[in-house]
Amino acid sequence: MTGLAIRGLRRRFGGVAAVDGVDLDVPAGAVTALIGPNGAGKTTLFHCVTGLDRLDGGTVTLAGRDLTGLAPHARARAGLAWTFQRIELFAGLTVAENARVGAENRRGRPLVAGLLGLPDPRRATVGAAVGLVLERLGLAAVADVPAGTLPTGTMRLVELARALAAEPTALLLDEPASGLDDRQIVRLADVLRTLAADGLAVLLVEHDLRFIRAVADTAHLMIAGRVEASGRPDDVLATPLAHDVYAGED
Ligand SMILES: Nc1ncnc2c1ncn2[C@@H]1O[C@H](COP(=O)(O)OP(=O)(O)OP(=O)(O)O)[C@@H](O)[C@H]1O
Numbered sequence: 455m456t457g458l459a460i461r462g463l464r465r466r467f468g469g470v471a472a473v474d475g476v477d478l479d480v481p482a483g484a485v486t487a488l489i490g491p492n493g494a495g496k497t498t499l500f501h502c503v504t505g506l507d508r509l510d511g512g513t514v515t516l517a518g519r520d521l522t523g524l525a526p527h528a529r530a531r532a533g534l535a536w537t538f539q540r541i542e543l544f545a546g547l548t549v550a551e552n553a554r555v556g557a558e559n560r561r562g563r564p565l566v567a568g569l570l571g572l573p574d575p576r577r578a579t580v581g582a583a584v585g586l587v588l589e590r591l592g593l594a595a596v597a598d599v600p601a602g603t604l605p606t607g608t609m610r611l612v613e614l615a616r617a618l619a620a621e622p623t624a625l626l627l628d629e630p631a632s633g634l635d636d637r638q639i640v641r642l643a644d645v646l647r648t649l650a651a652d653g654l655a656v657l658l659v660e661h662d663l664r665f666i667r668a669v670a671d672t673a674h675l676m677i678a679g680r681v682e683a684s685g686r687p688d689d690v691l692a693t694p695l696a697h698d699v700y701a702g703e704d
């Protein structure tokens with residue numbers, strides 16, 4: 455398969471099985487959502503996939519290539535990009551400079567052509583790629599502003615710009631809608647749909663159910679380290695398990 459394949463993933467912290475044998479496909483050309491209550495293990499799974507945390511069992515492959523055991527930077531070079539639940543940016547660098555850090559991870563992979571709207575994406579320079587990503591995410595006006603001075607929602611978009619500037623084939627986002635205003639959420643949904651249509655494999659960890667319904671093709675409900683329900687977002691959110699988790703929301 456062309457996207458990301460997670461098989462038998464396990465991670466324990468002392469007596470807690472934070473991720474307890476998870477199989478998950480994140481196909482190219484689609485947005486896959488991972489939902490579930492606080493402490494379900496979503497971020498832990500995410501860190502095991504990026505290589506930021508070690509795993510106790512299982513494998514991670516991207517387009518058939520085994521990433522298990524590779525360091526995060528090697529996974530990034532293999533085409534994986536991610537943003538964090540707790541924003542991690544170079545606060546003193548400008549928005550454009552932060553995005554450029556991502557662009558410098560490029561290894562000759564074609565640009566995400568649909569997003570950037572280029573006839574021959576390979577011709578784009580790093581500078582041009584950064585400019586186009588910033589424009590697409592509505593960040594052009596703050597390109598020269600230090601990232602650390604921006605509101606939370608805008609900082610999240612800067613993280614996304616950095617991830618996209620690396621021209622990944624798989625993108626992992628941990629609560630990207632958190633802190634965004636309504637206009638930014640609409641823009642983010644539009645960008646994620648465009649990226650998926652252009653062939654990117656997108657894995658989204660998210661609590662905002664409206665956003666999930668708007669953007670995800672498939673949802674997986676994770677509870678206590680295990681995936682308990684999978685399917686179309688509306689179907690998964692209609693299960694009794696999801697009702698228990700999201701009682702009072704949506
Ligand atoms: N470094 C760690 N050391 C010990 N326990 C941890 C560590 N990281 C996570 N855990 C535990 O693993 C479980 C899963 O946590 P995780 O952060 O992955 O959940 P989550 O689904 O991302 O939750 P949230 O929706 O609140 O972000 C929790 O019980 C948590 O306390």
Ligand SMILES: [Mg+2]
Pocket residue numbers: 496497498539
């Ligand atoms: Mg989390």
